[in-house]
Amino acid sequence: MKPFTTLQSTAVPLPIxxxxxxxxxxxxxxxxxxxxxxxxxxxxxxxxxxxxxxxxDFVLNNPVYQGEILVAGKNFGxxxxxxxxxxxxxxxxxxxxxxxxxxxIFRGNALNNGLLPVVVSPDFLHQIFEAIEANPVxxxxxxxxxxxxxxDDTAQTTSFEIDPYKKTCLINGYDDIDFLISQxxxxxxxxxxxxxx
Amino acid sequence: MTIVCGDSHTSTHGAFGCIAFGIxxxxxxxxFATQCLLQRKPKSMRISVEGELQPGVVAxxxxxxxxxxxxxxxxTGYFVEYAGSAIRSLSMEGRMTICNMSIEMGxxxxxxxxxxxxxxxxxxxxxxxxxxxxxxxxxxxxxxxTDEGAIFDAxxxxxAADIQPMITYGTNPGMGMAVSDHVPEQSKAGESQDTFRKSxxxxxxxxxxxxxxxxxxxxxxxxxxxxxxxxxxxxxxxxAGQRVADHVKAMIVPGSxxxxxxxxxxxxxxxxxxxxxxxxxxxxSACLGMNEDKVPAGKYCVSTxxxxxxxxxxxxxxxxxxSPLTAAAAAIxxxxxxxxxxxxx
Numbered sequence: 021m022k023p024f025t026t027l028q029s030t031a032v033p034l035p036i037x038x039x040x041x042x043x044x045x046x047x048x049x050x051x052x053x054x055x056x057x058x059x060x061x062x063x064x065x066x067x068x069x070x071x072x073x074x075x076x077d078f079v080l081n082n083p084v085y086q087g088e089i090l091v092a093g094k095n096f097g098x099x100x101x102x103x104x105x106x107x108x109x110x111x112x113x114x115x116x117x118x119x120x121x122x123x124x125i126f127r128g129n130a131l132n133n134g135l136l137p138v139v140v141s142p143d144f145l146h147q148i149f150e151a152i153e154a155n156p157v158x159x160x161x162x163x164x165x166x167x168x169x170x171x172d173d174t175a176q177t178t179s180f181e182i183d184p185y186k187k188t189c190l191i192n193g194y195d196d197i198d199f200l201i202s203q204x205x206x207x208x209x210x211x212x213x214x215x216x217x
Numbered sequence: 218m219t220i221v222c223g224d225s226h227t228s229t230h231g232a233f234g235c236i237a238f239g240i241x242x243x244x245x246x247x248x249f250a251t252q253c254l255l256q257r258k259p260k261s262m263r264i265s266v267e268g269e270l271q272p273g274v275v276a277x278x279x280x281x282x283x284x285x286x287x288x289x290x291x292x293t294g295y296f297v298e299y300a301g302s303a304i305r306s307l308s309m310e311g312r313m314t315i316c317n318m319s320i321e322m323g324x325x326x327x328x329x330x331x332x333x334x335x336x337x338x339x340x341x342x343x344x345x346x347x348x349x350x351x352x353x354x355x356x357x358x359x360x361x362x363t364d365e366g367a368i369f370d371a372x373x374x375x376x377a378a379d380i381q382p383m384i385t386y387g388t389n390p391g392m393g394m395a396v397s398d399h400v401p402e403q404s405k406a407g408e409s410q411d412t413f414r415k416s417x418x419x420x421x422x423x424x425x426x427x428x429x430x431x432x433x434x435x436x437x438x439x440x441x442x443x444x445x446x447x448x449x450x451x452x453x454x455x456x457a458g459q460r461v462a463d464h465v466k467a468m469i470v471p472g473s474x475x476x477x478x479x480x481x482x483x484x485x486x487x488x489x490x491x492x493x494x495x496x497x498x499x500x501x502s503a504c505l506g507m508n509e510d511k512v513p514a515g516k517y518c519v520s521t522x523x524x525x526x527x528x529x530x531x532x533x534x535x536x537x538x539x540s541p542l543t544a545a546a547a548a549i550x551x552x553x554x555x556x557x558x559x560x561x562x
Contacts, residue, residue, distance in 0.1 A: 037412040038289055038389050042526040047505040065528045070514065093409060095290040098323060098389070099524060101225040101239035124293055124325055125225060129241035185255070196247045196255065 021134040023193035027115055027162045028172070030087035032079055033152045037093035041100040041126065045108040055133075058104055059111030080112075084156045089116045091148050096137075097126025106130045116162050118169065120145045131186045132195055138162065138169050138180045147176060164190060221248060225320040226441045226523065231328035232312035233335055234361045236296070238326040259325055260294050260370035263363070265301035268377035273557035275451065276311030277443055277521065277540035279303065280318045281383035283375065285393035288405070292324030295371065298363060299329050303377035309338040310447035317442045318523050321390040330362045382556050385525045385538040386428060387416040392525075396543065396555045399427050419527055420535050421515070428553045432464075433537070435518035436548035437530070438494075439470030440504035443521035443541050446479050452545035453485045455556075461493035462551025468495045468510065470502040494548070506531040519547040 049061040066078050074081045090109065096119040097105060106129040109117060117135065120142045130137045140148070151158045151171045161170040164187060170177040182190075189199055200207070218235045220227060225239035240254065248254055264287075266279055284291075297319055304315065312329045319327030329335075336355060339345050346354045381395035394400065402425045404413035417424055422431075438444070438452050449471065461467045469489045471477035477499045480486055486496045503510035504522035506529060512518040514533025521544050522529075525536035539547070546556045 035409075035411070036415070037409045038391075040389065040524070040526045042505070042524065042529045046528055046532070047507045050507065065532050070532055093412065095293070095323070098289055099225070099320075099526060101223060101227075101241055101320075103223075103241035103243060106241070121290055121293070123290070123323055125239060125241060125320075129243065132241060132243035183257070195243055197243075197250055200251065 021193040021195055021198070024115065024134060024136055024164050024190040026164065027088060028159055029089050029115075029162075030085075030157050031089035031091050031118070031148070031152055031160055032085045032087055032114075033149055034079055034090060034092040035149055038095045038098055039092055040098050041102055041105040044097070044105040045102070047100075047102075050102060050104050055103075055107045056111060058108035059113065062108040062112045085152075088114055089118060089160055089162070090114045091118045091145070091152065094119055094121040094142070094145075096122050097130075098123040101125045101129070103129045103133070106133045106135050110135045118145065118148060131183075131190070134190065134193065134195075136162065136164065136182075136190060140169060140178050140180060144169075144176075144178045147171065147174075221245075221254060226317050228319045228324075228326040229313045229317040229441060231316035231319065231326050232309055233339070234328055234331040234358065236326060236328065237316075238296075239320065259296040262292060262295040262297045262324070262371040262373070263369045264297055264299050265372075265374045266299070266303040266377050266380075267301040267374060268303055270303055270306070270377050271381060271557060273382050273542060273555075274377075274380050275540045275542055276307050276314040278380055278383045278543075279377075280315045280321075281385065281390070281393045281538060281540075282380045283373075284318065284322045284390050285383070286375070287322045287373070287391075288408075289321065289389045289391040290323045291391075292319060292322035295324050297324045297327040298369075299327055300363070301374070301377075304329060305332060305334075307334075308447055309334060310445040313445065314442055314448075318390065321523055331358045382540065382543050383538075384428060384519075384543065384553060385536075386420065386422050387413070388419055388525055388527050389416070390523065390525060390538060392416065393538070396539075396553060397427075397429060397557075399425055401425075428537075429555060431553045432517070433519050433547050433552060434465060434516040435503075435512050435520075436461075436465060436467040436544050437470070437503040437510075437512075437518055437520040437522065438541050438544050439468065439472070439497075439502050440520070440522035441472060441501070442523040444470060444472030444476065444499075446476050446483075448521065448541040449476070449480050449485050449489075450483070452541045453488045455542060455545040456492040456494070456549060457488050459492055459549045461548045465548055465551050466495075467493065467548040468497055468503060470497045470510075471499045474499050492549075503530050505529055506534070512536070519544045519553070 159172045220237040230237035316327040385393045511531030512534035
């Protein structure tokens, strides 16, 4: 996993609430055995007509909006436990998703795949949407170290919560297994001592 | 017992008093590697449903009612205990339906304290303990009750008498109402009006309208929510001797081979096929449009599954969630009907 420390980027606005995992990646695209390539079908039925042509009014098809930050309405990622939802967003090129509320399983899945879910207040979320509306190339800075999200144009900043363990993992680019392996020496000492007793 | 699996509907097992919840692929990897899973303790919620259920009201209606009241994010961060006399009156199949849909309000899991109904269901089944081991297990299971006076982080109580046969009108399971109600004029407090409009546009349903008599095209009775033997019996009883409406394609999909075999032994498959249903192979099928069982764009499907998300049953498909009873009645009538009222010719 790619380590995450600080990111400065423009953002893509998706002011829709309750975006569910079937919108993020429909089930008919789940038949793959690796984690790559799901970005092609991210938001498939919002992005493309059934004949495969682009839907021009969908934000990902609007070249004005670019960036590695996705900003979405509350209760983002509700529905399935399919990790493909997080993979698709990361594979498309997003590194941060901002919302005022995330579904539990999605949030965990995102953290396990180097995709940082940032929870902000409903008011601050509204300010982010306004900042993008005023200036589509407005940049935002996400500092994981300081747990701070900043609207660069206005210098408005807010702090966000993250589990300290997950923070360590993201900064080091570890998933849970990488973290365990990094603790291998300590685990072996523990096992040895337990066996002796 | 703790059960985890890479499926958010793992919570179905909560009906047996297990801690059961869905996890992502990376966490599955973690379990395989270590037999452990790092978790934060969730907050606790108790949802009690007290009193006697109305005629035509089954487990699915209870959970759709609860989700319509709490919303799709109402349970996020919580583990739920379902309690109260109406919950205790349910069979194990009904309890599984309730626990199954916990995730549809955002809760990782839901559970019901084991009681005589649970013990009777488990006794004599494959892998169930026997003899002395049974007695020991039973003594332990009987301790798995919430203590008198226990304090929950959140608590809700509903009156069973207020629950009617339910359907959904929108594109998430929280957008549900009594089948006899009207679609709300606007979004619920705290929900975005834009999201509400977008949802109704997708469904081709007008704000403020009644869905009684609304024509439908497909009926799907299946999925991990409602494809157990009891669900098939409920549906079979209603459709016996009748015919599926000419314009409706209706499918029965048993939840497992075990259920399929039992249904055949009881002659339910014959009742369904005589009525014009397709009796198909066990599996997930049209719940999530992963195989060929898809609902075409713009068509209405009354489905006993758990998610009415946009495109869930196929691109452009319009899903109306309901109980097996309401779904079976819709298949015969060719439109949405209220099963708590006598059937109209």
